[in-house]
Amino acid sequence: MKPKLISDNDIPIVRSILDGWSGKLTWEKFAESVASQLGIASISTYALMSYPWIKQAYRRRKETLREAKANAISEIGDVTIDALIRENEALRNQIIHLKSEYEVREKVFKETFIRWQYNLSQMPGVDISMLDEPLDGIDRSNRGR
Numbered sequence: 484m485k486p487k488l489i490s491d492n493d494i495p496i497v498r499s500i501l502d503g504w505s506g507k508l509t510w511e512k513f514a515e516s517v518a519s520q521l522g523i524a525s526i527s528t529y530a531l532m533s534y535p536w537i538k539q540a541y542r543r544r545k546e547t548l549r550e551a552k553a554n555a556i557s558e559i560g561d562v563t564i565d566a567l568i569r570e571n572e573a574l575r576n577q578i579i580h581l582k583s584e585y586e587v588r589e590k591v592f593k594e595t596f597i598r599w600q601y602n603l604s605q606m607p608g609v610d611i612s613m614l615d616e617p618l619d620g621i622d623r624s625n626r627g628r
Contacts, residue, residue: 488523488530489537496520497537501544508545 489497500516510528518526531537603609 488526489534493521501540504544508548
């Protein structure tokens with residue numbers, strides 16, 4: 484007789500995971516979620532499939548999610564391709580803007596770092612190797628005084 488990974492007390496937990504599932508349901512993701520909720524390091528999809536009630540509940544939930552997706556698609560029917568193209572273009576422009584903003588900030592940070600590095604190297608009594616010491620070695624009791 485094989486060991487029982489999921490006890491009778493765990494049934495409500497597994498059912499609630501399935502009942503609350505949104506998005507794409509796969510055996511792998513479901514197994515990860517079950518293991519996490521039950522505090523088990525891992526559980527294989529085959530182990531889950533060996534429980535007929537889990538297999539049946541999984542199939543029902545998968546079908547429910549599929550139907551919900553089909554209904555959502557049919558309700559959105561009046562979205563035009565032109566609207567999607569406009570939205571796509573707006574998102575592309577936003578990405579371009581964010582990339583350029585990132586590049587500017589990255590350049591400023593690099594310039595600041597180089598300036599600080601140079602200034603520190605010119606200060607007497609400052610050993611550049613001290614800058615690599617972890618923060619744990621610093622006495623923080625005198626900071627801000």
